[in-house]
Amino acid sequence: xxxxxxxxxxxxxxxxxxxxxxxxxxxxxxxxxxxxxxxxxxxxxxxxxxxxxxxxxxxxxxxxxxxxxxxxxxxxxxxxxxxxxxxxxxxxxxxxxxxxxxxxxxxxxxxxxxx
Amino acid sequence: xxxxxxxxxxxxxxxxxxxxxxxxxxxxxxxxxxxxxxxxxxxxxxxxxxxxxxxxxxxxxxxxxxxxxxxxxxxxxxxxxxxxxxxxxxxxxxxxxxxxxxxxxxxxxxxxxxx
DNA sequence: TAGACATATTCCAATATCTAGATATATAAC
DNA sequence: GTTATATATCTAGATATTGGAATATGTCTA
Numbered sequence: 001x002x003x004x005x006x007x008x009x010x011x012x013x014x015x016x017x018x019x020x021x022x023x024x025x026x027x028x029x030x031x032x033x034x035x036x037x038x039x040x041x042x043x044x045x046x047x048x049x050x051x052x053x054x055x056x057x058x059x060x061x062x063x064x065x066x067x068x069x070x071x072x073x074x075x076x077x078x079x080x081x082x083x084x085x086x087x088x089x090x091x092x093x094x095x096x097x098x099x100x101x102x103x104x105x106x107x108x109x110x111x112x113x114x115x
Numbered sequence: 116x117x118x119x120x121x122x123x124x125x126x127x128x129x130x131x132x133x134x135x136x137x138x139x140x141x142x143x144x145x146x147x148x149x150x151x152x153x154x155x156x157x158x159x160x161x162x163x164x165x166x167x168x169x170x171x172x173x174x175x176x177x178x179x180x181x182x183x184x185x186x187x188x189x190x191x192x193x194x195x196x197x198x199x200x201x202x203x204x205x206x207x208x209x210x211x212x213x214x215x216x217x218x219x220x221x222x223x224x225x226x227x228x229x230x
Numbered sequence: 231t232a233g234a235c236a237t238a239t240t241c242c243a244a245t246a247t248c249t250a251g252a253t254a255t256a257t258a259a260c
Numbered sequence: 261g262t263t264a265t266a267t268a269t270c271t272a273g274a275t276a277t278t279g280g281a282a283t284a285t286g287t288c289t290a
Contacts, residue, residue: 005145012210013203014138021132022277023125030120039237049279054238056277064209073236073287087205088128094179094198095127137249154265164251169266171249188259188264 019063020087024048025056028077029065029084036069036078134178135202139163140171143192144180144199151184151193 019025024046031037031045043053057077060066067080079085134140139161146152146160158168172192175181182195194200 009207009210010138010141010145013141013206014136016206016209017132017136017141021129021136023129024277026125026128026132030125040235050237051239051280052278058238070237070286075237081209083205083209087202087209090198090202090205091128091131092124094196094202095124095131097196097198139249155263163249165265166252166267167250173266185258185265190265 015063016065019059019065022056024052025060028053028056028060029079029088032066032077032079033085036076038074038076040074042077130178131180134174134180137171139167140175143168143171143175144194144203147181147192147194148200151191153189153191155189157192 020029027046028042031042037045039054039057042057043050046053046056048056057066057068061068061077065080065084066077069076069078135144142161143157146157152160154169154172157172158165161168161171163171172181172183176183176192180195180199181192184191184193
């Protein structure tokens, strides 16, 4: 209990969460859920400029979230570690519990009014 | 496979990760690991201005990560849902796997050089 | 070899957001 | 009135996001 957490661990958490705190990058991750895709597919799917998409891919790559493979003139990105999806699921379940408690509150209010 | 993720889910993930993408806020979360603390304890522990700390507490509260309870003239904050620590663990294990692969690489290089 | 293509990278500009501190005010409890 | 806290305003600096344009690299192809 109460163990001091290392600065380094905090900093790497921050880096990870920062990489994930952008909608465009979250969409890229979702798009790669089913397997690797070449940049030429990712760009039109995301619908942003080439430089923008390339920069975001670089951010995810440097954060250790994506991996890449070059084949001829194409580059394919993929999820480096599927554990990232557990992170997503955990985030979702946190958010869903929030929604659930809101809906419980709404239900309670409804009962109070109608009942 | 390939199910379209809802915009709403993406947006709430983004909100969650954004709230977690700041070192000060990560420290607050760590500080609350062992139970609730009043703002009067959190401020000196974090070592930032009162307004700054209060703002960060508000961000975590509005993101659904912290809960609060008022007692007299004091306010106590606590972790709303301990699942948040699973998120932290997941982030750590992603990062540690990265470190592991770096250290494997270093080891391989060392073997190659030293024979 | 010349040229087309895929991608990364860099530079630039515009805009937006974040972070923090300082200060002041509002509220409620003591 | 003092204390604890939240909130708002203002400032200032830092960082992020995007697009555009240009450039560099490397690969494939005619």
